[in-house]
Amino acid sequence: MKFEKSFIISLVLLIIIATSVTASFLYFKYIYKEERIVEIGDCIEIEYVGRYASNNTVFDTNNVTIAKEEGLYDENRTYEPLKVYINPDDKKIPPEGYEDYRTVIEGLKEGLIGMKEGESKTIGPIPPEKAYGKPVTVNTTFNTSLFTFGRFQQEFKVLKVAKDYLVLRWEVKLGMNFTIFPFWENGTTVSKVNDTMVWLITTPTQTENLTIFEEWPNLTTVVYNETNITFIQNPKVGTNTTNPFNPADQNFYKIINLTDKKIIVSYKDQNGTTHTTEWNRTISMARVVNQTRIYNLSSMFFPYLENDISSYGFSFNKLAGETLYYDVKILKVHKLS
Numbered sequence: 001m002k003f004e005k006s007f008i009i010s011l012v013l014l015i016i017i018a019t020s021v022t023a024s025f026l027y028f029k030y031i032y033k034e035e036r037i038v039e040i041g042d043c044i045e046i047e048y049v050g051r052y053a054s055n056n057t058v059f060d061t062n063n064v065t066i067a068k069e070e071g072l073y074d075e076n077r078t079y080e081p082l083k084v085y086i087n088p089d090d091k092k093i094p095p096e097g098y099e100d101y102r103t104v105i106e107g108l109k110e111g112l113i114g115m116k117e118g119e120s121k122t123i124g125p126i127p128p129e130k131a132y133g134k135p136v137t138v139n140t141t142f143n144t145s146l147f148t149f150g151r152f153q154q155e156f157k158v159l160k161v162a163k164d165y166l167v168l169r170w171e172v173k174l175g176m177n178f179t180i181f182p183f184w185e186n187g188t189t190v191s192k193v194n195d196t197m198v199w200l201i202t203t204p205t206q207t208e209n210l211t212i213f214e215e216w217p218n219l220t221t222v223v224y225n226e227t228n229i230t231f232i233q234n235p236k237v238g239t240n241t242t243n244p245f246n247p248a249d250q251n252f253y254k255i256i257n258l259t260d261k262k263i264i265v266s267y268k269d270q271n272g273t274t275h276t277t278e279w280n281r282t283i284s285m286a287r288v289v290n291q292t293r294i295y296n297l298s299s300m301f302f303p304y305l306e307n308d309i310s311s312y313g314f315s316f317n318k319l320a321g322e323t324l325y326y327d328v329k330i331l332k333v334h335k336l337s
Contacts (some may be wrong), residue, residue, distance in 0.1 A: 003258065009315060013153075014057050017022070020200060020305030022198060033207070034197050035116060035117075035333065036115075036116065036117040036186055036328065036333035037114060037115070037116050037117075037333070038084065038112050038113055038114060038115050038333055039113065039335075040086055040087075040088055041086060041087075041115065041336055041337050042086045042097070042279065042333055042334060042335060042336060043083065043084070043085050043094065043095070043098045043101045043334040043336060044083075044084050044086065044112065044330060044332060044333050044334065045081035045082065045083055045084070045330075045331045045332040046081060046082050046112070046328050046329060046330055046331060047062060047063055047082070047328065047329045047331060048061060048062060048063075048082060048083060048326050048327065048329075049063060049066055049251075049326065049327040049328075050324060050325070050326050051059040051324065051325045051326075051327070052322055052323075052325075052330070053124065053125045053322070053323035053324060053325055054322070054323065055127075056325075058070040058072065059072075059319070060072070061119070062079050062080065062081065062082050063079065064079035067079065081096075081181070081332070082102075083100055083101040083102065084101060084102060084104055084109075084112065084186070085098065085101040085102060086104070086109060086112060086113060087103050087109075093104055094132070095336055097208075098336075099207065105126070105130065105131050105132065106130045106131075107123070107124070107126030107127070107130030107131055107324070108123060108126065108131075108223075108326055108328075110130070111124070111126075111326070111328075112328065112330070114245075115328075115330050116330065116333075117330050117331075117333045118329075118330060118331075119329070119330050120327070120328070120329040120330075121327075121328055121329075122173070122325060122327050122328075123309055123323055123325065123326045123327075123328060124300075124323075124325035124326060125323045125324070125325060126323065126324045126326070127317045127323050128320065128321050128322060128323060129313060130235050131319065131322065131323070132315050132317040132319040132320045132321075132322065133309075133310060133313050133314050133315035133317070133321075134313050134314050134315070134318050134320060134321055135315070135319070135320040135321040136158060136161060136166070136309060136314050136315070136316060137158065138158055138159065138160065138161060139155065139157060139158060140157070140158040140309075140312075140314060141155060141156065141157045141158075141171065141312075142155070142156060142305075142308055142309045142311075142312045142314065143156075143190065143308065144156065144305060144306055144308040144309075146301075146305060146308070147295065148180075150178055151178075151179065151180060151182075151261070152178045152180070154170055154171075154172075155171040155172075155180060156168040156169065156170060156171060156295070157169050157171050159294075163299070163301040164293075164298065165188045165296060165297060165298050165299060166296075166302075167294065167295070167296055167297070168295040168297055169293050169294055170198065170292075170293040170294075170295070172190055172193055172194065172198050172293065173190065173193065174190055174191075174192070174193055175189065175190060176189070176190045177189050177190075180200075180202065181202070183206060183210050183211070184202065184204055184205045184206065185205065186205075187203055187204060187205045188200050188202045188203075189201055189203070191200075192290075193293075195293070195296055196292060196293055197290050197291070197292060197293060198290065198291060198292075198293050199288060199289070199290045200288070200289050200290070200291070201287060201288045202229060202287055203287075204224055204229060206220050206222075207219075207221060207222040207223070207224075208222075210231075211235070212283075213233070213244035214244075215235075215241050215242055215244045216233060216234070216241070216244065217234045219232065219233065219234045219235055219236070220232065220233055221234060223288075224287060226289055227287055228284050228285065228286060229284065229285050229287050230282050230283070230284045230285075231272050231282065231283045231284075231285075232281060232282050233282070233283075234258070235258075235263060236255065236256050237255050237256065237257060237258060238254070238255060239254070239255050240252055240253065240254050240255075241253050241254075241255060241265075243279075245279055246279075249264075251267045251269075252267060253265040253266065253267045254266050255296055256276070259280060260281070261280065261281055261282060262278040262279065262281050263278060263279045263280070263281045264276065264277075264278050264279065264280055265278065265279065267275060271304070299316075302316040303316075313332065
């Protein structure tokens with residue numbers, strides 16, 4: 001009897017354990033869902049409604065029903081979840097495979113962090129400095145190298161703001177130095193300035209062993225006077241070269257002779273016939289140049305200035321200066337780490 005009683009007890013325990021395991025398996029398979037919380041580095045999909053804090057008016061949404069209700073519906077737009085990359089501060093490019101995910105304004109990103117998949121929440125108020133920045137207004141000042149093709153920074157003041165253009169003035173002072181030519185650091189000086197124009201004078205800081213053409217490294221010398229700067233090319237006679245004055249020219253040349261003004265070269269055509277031609281040995285430029293301080297800038301250039309002005313807290317975005325609210329719902333969280 002003792003054996004039978006022990007056996008029955010063991011059998012009951014085994015049934016209880018088996019039942020518990022089965023129940024746990026079914027729970028985790030069909031009922032339990034892992035809680036996905038938004039963190040830095042995740043890619044997520046959201047539904048959103050953006051509202052002005054000043055009057056609660058909806059300015060944007062990806063919910064087609066609300067868009068129609070608010071008179072914002074655009075038949076050319078696809079209303080679908082917004083794909084957001086919750087980027088680290090030093091990284092804006094999404095991971096491989098998630099290239100269609102985008103970054104969002106700082107205040108919205110901060111509000112999304114910590115939300116759970118399926119959760120809805122109102123984020124805000126988001127002040128302009130964490131949204132789209134301050135609007136560009138008269139007397140706004142900023143630096144940019146846009147007009148010097150990256151060679152040096154210019155400080156500008158906004159004189160006039162219109163919907164489709166800006167009027168800027170270069171804020172420059174007598175005696176300021178600039179590096180216009182990379183081989184003459186701070187070699188250009190403001191010699192005269194008035195309300196609308198600036199005069200620049202360049203003084204070579206090096207006159208020997210300059211590289212103007214990569215085909216002739218360290219083979220340019222410079223002479224100058226009060227009005228002109230002249231570059232003199234000194235390629236070595238007998239050497240071979242490509243045409244530095246015409247990158248599209250596929251011929252190979254041989255330096256035959258140098259005169260005060262010319263470089264005499266020869267080349268062979270496809271038939272093997274030798275031809276002789278000449279290039280200008282000297283290039284002259286005015287030492288003093290004047291240019292405008294006033295720039296009338298079309299709105300087509302605004303995107304090129306956006307990075308520069310954003311570093312000062314400004315933006316050309318239509319939402320610049322606005323405090324905002326976003327009603328969001330987390331639809332999907334992709335954990336990438």
